Amino acid sequence: MRRRLLALLLGLPLVGAVALPxxxxxxxxxxxxxxxxxxxxxxxxxxxxxxxDTVSSLFxxxxxxxGLTALVIAIQDEFGVVIPDDEIHHAKYNDTIVGLSVxxxxxxxxxxxxxx
Numbered sequence: 001m002r003r004r005l006l007a008l009l010l011g012l013p014l015v016g017a018v019a020l021p022x023x024x025x026x027x028x029x030x031x032x033x034x035x036x037x038x039x040x041x042x043x044x045x046x047x048x049x050x051x052x053d054t055v056s057s058l059f060x061x062x063x064x065x066x067g068l069t070a071l072v073i074a075i076q077d078e079f080g081v082v083i084p085d086d087e088i089h090h091a092k093y094n095d096t097i098v099g100l101s102v103x104x105x106x107x108x109x110x111x112x113x114x115x116x
Contacts, residue, residue: 027113028079034106036078041102044071054106057099059092068092068100075105081112 034054041058042049044067076082091100
């Protein structure tokens with residue numbers, strides 16, 4: 001919904017409910033991305049956003065595999081990005097130091113919103 005409103009305000013064409021082109025939309029500041037991912041994670045975990053630690057593993061905070069799938073879909077819809085499955089897999093299994101946290105997901109959103 002946020003993308004549709006932004007598209008209307010910027011005069012971008014709409015396809016269905018998604019504004020195109022995504023690259024034309026101004027990129028969000030990092031703290032807004034973190035806040036958005038934190039809010040979506042909180043919804044998935046049934047908690048308040050201020051109860052979600054942004055640097056700790058989301059699995060350590062109670063996220064399940066099914067919850068992760070739903071969270072990634074919600075993040076992709078909210079921010080209009082596609083996060084490759086292999087990147088999520090790497091963060092879950094190959095990076096035990098950083099793990100899959102709100103900030104790690106926010107980093108992915110920021111990187112893919114710039115087309116990297």
